[in-house]
Structure formats: structure tokens, C-alpha cells
Amino acid sequence: MRKAWILAPAALAVGLTLVVWAADPDKPKPADKAAVNLVPNGDFEAGDVTPTGWQTVDGLSSFWVKDEDPKHGKVIKFDTDVYQSQGYDWWMKIAKGASPKDAPKKTPTVGEKYDTLAGNDGVWFWSDFIPVEKGKAYWLTIDAKGPAMLAWLFGYPEKTSADFGADEGAFQEVLQAKLTGKPKDTSRGHEMFIHKYVWKGQMALGGSDEWKTYSRREKPFRPTANTPSVKYIRVMILPTWPPGVYYIDNVRLTEVEDKPAEPKAEK
Numbered sequence: 302m303r304k305a306w307i308l309a310p311a312a313l314a315v316g317l318t319l320v321v322w323a324a325d326p327d328k329p330k331p332a333d334k335a336a337v338n339l340v341p342n343g344d345f346e347a348g349d350v351t352p353t354g355w356q357t358v359d360g361l362s363s364f365w366v367k368d369e370d371p372k373h374g375k376v377i378k379f380d381t382d383v384y385q386s387q388g389y390d391w392w393m394k395i396a397k398g399a400s401p402k403d404a405p406k407k408t409p410t411v412g413e414k415y416d417t418l419a420g421n422d423g424v425w426f427w428s429d430f431i432p433v434e435k436g437k438a439y440w441l442t443i444d445a446k447g448p449a450m451l452a453w454l455f456g457y458p459e460k461t462s463a464d465f466g467a468d469e470g471a472f473q474e475v476l477q478a479k480l481t482g483k484p485k486d487t488s489r490g491h492e493m494f495i496h497k498y499v500w501k502g503q504m505a506l507g508g509s510d511e512w513k514t515y516s517r518r519e520k521p522f523r524p525t526a527n528t529p530s531v532k533y534i535r536v537m538i539l540p541t542w543p544p545g546v547y548y549i550d551n552v553r554l555t556e557v558e559d560k561p562a563e564p565k566a567e568k
């Protein structure tokens with residue numbers, strides 16, 4: 302286990318310097334294979350135009366593709382080298398029901414690329430709500446290929462909207478302004494977007510041109526250790542900087558059979 306500093310423009314933009322528990326690639330123990338994966342369709346094999354159990358891909362910055370390695374079957378591919386403005390224009394349409402099949406052709410990017418999704422929002426990709434149990438600890442394991450990125454777990458007391466970008470504040474503010482025709486209200490007293498999660502945890506993954514499996518084995522997630530109201534979690538994958546192509550597959554969340562949870566073990 303090692304700690305890594307991740308300095309992404311997206312993180313800097315919100316004043317965050319992230320110290321993350323970097324997941325060293327490691328081989329899951331044989332027992333893990335038998336453990337029940339709580340993430341529905343974590344291997345991305347099921348679906349029609351987009352994998353079930355997850356937000357829709359957009360066909361511009363996120364794609365549901367067949368991997369060249371037959372062992373992986375279908376995987377998610379991200380491209381963060383897309384202009385933020387083009388991403389947002391298309392995401393507005395996706396949020397209103399457009400099909401990823403009708404995605405616009407990517408506008409080639411030039412220059413320093415701070416105006417791409419890589420330099421701003423990143424390409425967030427959310428799972429649906431997954432029930433978790435009070436007092437339990439969980440391992441998150443994800444296969445990745447491409448530059449380093451982050452995975453997040455967000456904990457919720459109840460199921461809320463799983464619509465496209467539902468808990469993405471920056472996107473929602475622009476979307477609501479577009480839907481209502483009113484500019485974003487920044488006057489005093491205006492209620493800013495309030496996300497619905499009460500707990501979050503993160504894991505770094507990726508950083509190799511080849512598929513590797515990442516987990517936070519020595520530090521399992523304990524969503525209810527300090528936030529006992531959490532009943533559901535959502536997985537969110539977040540490739541950001543550098544602008545480029547990232548892949549994920551086999552997102553697994555499994556219950557850890559271990560000693561009782563230590564309080565304050567989770568941030």
C-alpha cells in the first residue's frame with residue numbers, strides 16, 4: 302500500500318488536494334472470486350445500448366465497448382480529451398433522454414487542454430444504488446487500463462434519483478438553468494445545489510497500459526462506521542487528468558469477513 306498525491310486540475314478547481322489511498326495492483330485471493338459481488342452488472346456484460354445497473358454512457362466521452370482482450374468482454378471506455386463545452390452541450394441532451402448512438406462527433410482538441418473535460422469535471426460514471434449493511438466492511442476491486450484515475454463510493458440514507466448526473470452539482474446547476482431558462486441564481490440566500498450523500502470514500506486506480514486489478518485491500522470501506530444512517534452506496538468512477546483514454550471493467554464490491562469495525566477507521 303502506498304499513498305499517492307493526485308493533482309488534477311479538476312481537483313484544484315475546487316480547492317482540493319487529494320491524498321488518496323492508492324491501490325497497488327494485486328491479485329485477488331482465490332476466495333474473492335467466490336465472494337458475492339454486490340455491484341449489479343459490475344462486469345458490464347449486460348445491457349442494450351448501455352450497460353444495465355449504471356448511468357447511461359454518452360457515446361462522446363463514455364463508451365460501452367468490446368475489449369480487445371476476450372477475457373474482458375464488454376468494458377467501459379472513457380475519453381476525457383473532449384472539450385468541456387461540447388461535453389456539457391451533449392450531456393444536457395443525454396439528461397433529456399437522447400441516445401448515446403446519436404452522439405456528436407468529437408471536436409478535435411488543441412492547446413493545453415485545460416478546457417477539456419480532463420481539466421474540469423472529468424467524466425463521472427455512476428452506478429445505481431447498492432444496499433449495504435450497518436457495521437459491515439467492504440472491499441472494492443476494479444480492473445483498469447490507462448492513466449491513473451479515482452473511484453469513489455458515496456453513501457446515502459435513502460435511494461434518491463439515479464438520473465444522469467443527478468448528484469453532480471455543477472452539472473445540475475447548468476442543467477436547471479437550461480431547463481427553466483433562468484440564469485444560475487447566485488444572489489444571497491439562494492440555495493446552492495446540495496448533494497444527497499452523507500459519506501464518501503475513494504480509491505486510486507489505473508496507471509498502466511495493461512489491464513490490472515486494483516483494490517484497497519488493507520483498508521476496506523466502512524460506510525456506516527461514522528455515518529450509521531447509510532443504507533445504500535453508489536460507485537462513481539472519475540477519470541480526469543491527463544486528457545486521454547481510460548478503461549474499466551469488473552467493478553466488485555464484496556463484504557469483508559473480518560474483525561469488528563474499528564471506529565474512525567474510515568474517512
Ligand SMILES: [Ca+2]
Nearest residue numbers: 344373374375
Ligand atoms: Ca467485462
